[in-house]
Amino acid sequence: MLKKFIAASFILSLFSTAIFAHRKHENENPTQDITVKTIKITDHVYMLQGRGGNVGASVGADGILIVDDDYAQVSAKLAEALKTFGSEKPRIIFNTHWHGDHSEGNKFFGKDSLILAHTNVRKRLSVESIVLGNKTEPYPKFALPVLTYDQSMSVHFNDEEIRAVHYPNGHTDGDSVIFLPKLTSCIWAMTFSPVDFPSLIWTTAAACKE
Numbered sequence: 001m002l003k004k005f006i007a008a009s010f011i012l013s014l015f016s017t018a019i020f021a022h023r024k025h026e027n028e029n030p031t032q033d034i035t036v037k038t039i040k041i042t043d044h045v046y047m048l049q050g051r052g053g054n055v056g057a058s059v060g061a062d063g064i065l066i067v068d069d070d071y072a073q074v075s076a077k078l079a080e081a082l083k084t085f086g087s088e089k090p091r092i093i094f095n096t097h098w099h100g101d102h103s104e105g106n107k108f109f110g111k112d113s114l115i116l117a118h119t120n121v122r123k124r125l126s127v128e129s130i131v132l133g134n135k136t137e138p139y140p141k142f143a144l145p146v147l148t149y150d151q152s153m154s155v156h157f158n159d160e161e162i163r164a165v166h167y168p169n170g171h172t173d174g175d176s177v178i179f180l181p182k183l184t185s186c187i188w189a190m191t192f193s194p195v196d197f198p199s200l201i202w203t204t205a206a207a208c209k210e
């Protein structure tokens with residue numbers, strides 16, 4: 001019961017953070033000090049909280065895989081946080097969708113990391129776009145997803161099958177959910193409309209064992 005309560009509280013607090021991620025971008029001064037907070041989920045899974053969408057990290061013998069990479073101004077601090085896991089350069093990055101709070105770090109990490117995402121994420125990042133009145137220039141080629149999928153993709157990494165699944169009725173046309181099968185019944189990342197689902201849900205190891 002206690003475990004369930006802890007898990008529920010954790011999810012709710014993250015729920016609030018994620019829902020307002022886009023609004024935060026509008027209101028915050030981009031020059032203010034940026035910190036990245038690391039939260040341990042299991043021995044090999046971490047959550048990193050910067051300014052945009054929460055970043056997930058699988059850490060192990062194969063290196064580091066991250067889910068989303070936050071705003072561009074967070075990248076240097078995110079790299080610092082990743083360095084504590086052994087390398088400031090993740091081998092693999094999943095973009096759960098194309099919005100900047102989940103993908104601008106591609107411009108920092110893209111020359112060293114392999115970026116994976118739904119086909120429409122690459123399409124959207126390849127062209128100019130306008131979100132909440134803010135114009136986004138096309139990303140440079142090295143910051144675009146290299147491997148794309150229409151429905152799902154598995155990455156066999158750190159002794160588990162990390163699986164990205166596209167759900168068509170998300171808040172963009174390229175939303176994916178990332179699953180870690182070892183964490184039974186856990187959903188790693190969700191990027192649906194906040195009306196239907198939180199923008200990014202994390203569950204604790206306690207919840208995963210229920």
Ligand SMILES: [Zn+2]
Nearest residue numbers: 022097099171
């Ligand atoms: Zn978004």
